Amino acid sequence: MSPLAEASPTLRKTALNPVHRQMGAKMVDFGGWDMPVEYPATGGVLAEHMAVRTGVGIFDVSHMGDIRFTGPQALDAVQHISMNDASRLAPGQAHYSAMLYPEGTFVDDIIVHKIGDQDYLFVINAGTREKDVGWVKQHAGGFRCKAENVSDDFTQIAIQGPKAQESLQKLTDADLSKIKNYWFTFGTVCGLPNTMIARTGYTGEDGFEIYVPADPEISARVWREVLDAGKEFGAIPCGLGARNTLRLEAKMALYGHEISESVNVFEAGLERWCKLEKPEFVGRAALEKIKERGVERTLVGLEMIERGIARDGYPIVEEDGAAIGCVTSGSLAPFLKKNIALAYVPPAKAEIGTVLNVEIRAQKVKAKVVPTPFYKRPKK
Amino acid sequence: MNYPSELKYTKDDEWLKTDGDTGVIGITDYAQNALGDIVFVELPKVGAEVTAGKPFGTVESVKAVSELFAPVSGTVTAVNDQLATAPEKVNQDPYGAWMVKVKFKDQSEAGKLMSSADYEKYASERG
Numbered sequence: 184m185s186p187l188a189e190a191s192p193t194l195r196k197t198a199l200n201p202v203h204r205q206m207g208a209k210m211v212d213f214g215g216w217d218m219p220v221e222y223p224a225t226g227g228v229l230a231e232h233m234a235v236r237t238g239v240g241i242f243d244v245s246h247m248g249d250i251r252f253t254g255p256q257a258l259d260a261v262q263h264i265s266m267n268d269a270s271r272l273a274p275g276q277a278h279y280s281a282m283l284y285p286e287g288t289f290v291d292d293i294i295v296h297k298i299g300d301q302d303y304l305f306v307i308n309a310g311t312r313e314k315d316v317g318w319v320k321q322h323a324g325g326f327r328c329k330a331e332n333v334s335d336d337f338t339q340i341a342i343q344g345p346k347a348q349e350s351l352q353k354l355t356d357a358d359l360s361k362i363k364n365y366w367f368t369f370g371t372v373c374g375l376p377n378t379m380i381a382r383t384g385y386t387g388e389d390g391f392e393i394y395v396p397a398d399p400e401i402s403a404r405v406w407r408e409v410l411d412a413g414k415e416f417g418a419i420p421c422g423l424g425a426r427n428t429l430r431l432e433a434k435m436a437l438y439g440h441e442i443s444e445s446v447n448v449f450e451a452g453l454e455r456w457c458k459l460e461k462p463e464f465v466g467r468a469a470l471e472k473i474k475e476r477g478v479e480r481t482l483v484g485l486e487m488i489e490r491g492i493a494r495d496g497y498p499i500v501e502e503d504g505a506a507i508g509c510v511t512s513g514s515l516a517p518f519l520k521k522n523i524a525l526a527y528v529p530p531a532k533a534e535i536g537t538v539l540n541v542e543i544r545a546q547k548v549k550a551k552v553v554p555t556p557f558y559k560r561p562k563k
Numbered sequence: 564m565n566y567p568s569e570l571k572y573t574k575d576d577e578w579l580k581t582d583g584d585t586g587v588i589g590i591t592d593y594a595q596n597a598l599g600d601i602v603f604v605e606l607p608k609v610g611a612e613v614t615a616g617k618p619f620g621t622v623e624s625v626k627a628v629s630e631l632f633a634p635v636s637g638t639v640t641a642v643n644d645q646l647a648t649a650p651e652k653v654n655q656d657p658y659g660a661w662m663v664k665v666k667f668k669d670q671s672e673a674g675k676l677m678s679s680a681d682y683e684k685y686a687s688e689r690g
Binding site: 223228427491492514517 | 602603625
């Protein structure tokens with residue numbers, strides 16, 4: 184038994200921190216943030232995971248950062264520092280993308296929202312906030328555009344699950360049925376005009392993310408109203424524990440695990456969101472070469488055949504014990520009821536059905552390569 | 564939290580019930596609560612030797628892997644196989660969901676463990 188992390192005064196807190204504590208959440212240090220990992224009183228990780236897959240769950244994701252680009256060359260700046268092609272976005276549309284180092288590896292993965300022709304919003308990871316802001320300043324500085332760190336302006340609440348739309352619709356005048364996946368709009372939510380409502384998330388489920396003012400009282404009121412609106416569908420607050428198992432089932436990358444400054448776009452299998460045909464962006468030249476010569480490792484999905492849970496950092500080994508790869512994330516998949524993992528292995532070992540050994544506490548435990556995502560939500 | 568008075572406790576959050584020359588071992592209410600949803604339990608085989616204070620198995624929650632430490636030394640005489648397929652029993656009934664039974668090597672070791680009152684104080688101090 185290891186003692187749980189205690190809140191230290193240096194940890195950053197979201198506006199909803201007192202609400203989480205009041206609800207009896209178990210809090211952890213997540214990238215310097217004091218965040219709820221689960222709410223034992225209302226369910227715990229497994230129940231929270233299932234609520235999102237079958238009904239609706241509510242997450243405080245205010246630790247995520249936001250950078251807004253405005254000005255005549257906002258698009259040029261965005262195109263220069265991100266790998267997807269933002270020129271294809273319409274106002275009100277968003278896409279998955281990443282900021283890359285010149286080596287083609289990851290500064291961070293992001294969601295780019297086009298608010299208007301000269302107005303873009305990046306939603307970035309919590310643990311990389313300062314690095315990302317510095318990177319943007321350094322690389323977007325030459326463009327006629329203002330890049331502002333607006334991270335602390337918003338409380339970001341994710342409403343996720345097949346009943347997310349029905350729940351949130353009670354609280355807004357915006358017609359949510361008109362918002363397509365990865366699109367967003369502005370509407371009145373809980374009486375707050377001009378609130379950004381995006382059909383995005385990190386759970387592999389349908390859902391929305393709303394951006395309300397980071398005022399503690401407003402944030403607490405919205406949080407409670409959202410929970411109340413979802414009550415009839417079994418809505419419960421969800422912590423980072425469920426967020427992680429949900430994203431893992433859906434094979435969504437987590438910075439510091441599947442992607443990092445030492446992993447490139449092709450290794451991570453994220454080339455679908457990387458537009459090499461775009462004239463120029465940081466990382467492109469290196470990626471052209473990598474595309475040419477191929478990769479030495481690739482990300483695969485594993486399902487354990489024998490008993491055991493493959494965890495982050497566990498080696499993938501040959502019969503003689505030689506390491507050939509490494510697990511980046513692994514867990515029981517609560518909805519699928521299987522032990523699953525993501526791992527980097529040589530391309531020759533990446534074929535579906537290949538049996539591999541995961542080294543767990545000095546024992547070789549068998550797993551097989553399976554198609555990903557592990558979980559795909561049913562089409563409506 | 565519940566700490567039955569007939570049991571003895573370790574600082575690593577295991578409990579021990581003495582039954583003649585055999586000790587029954589599990590983890591405490593505090594432990595299961597701190598771990599959260601338990602999804603995997605790995606235990607030694609019957610006949611294995613365990614040593615007081617040394618790891619004898621593993622319990623995993625969704626987020627964390629924790630070692631189990633033997634309260635006493637001895638030989639494993641029985642393993643609760645039910646936990647392989649139903650690890651959630653440890654959350655539901657931590658004192659019913661025993662893990663292993665051990666034939667004491669030196670029964671006096673049990674006397675060195677904490678009483679329920681001492682353990683309760685120890686657990687509450689950690690919050």
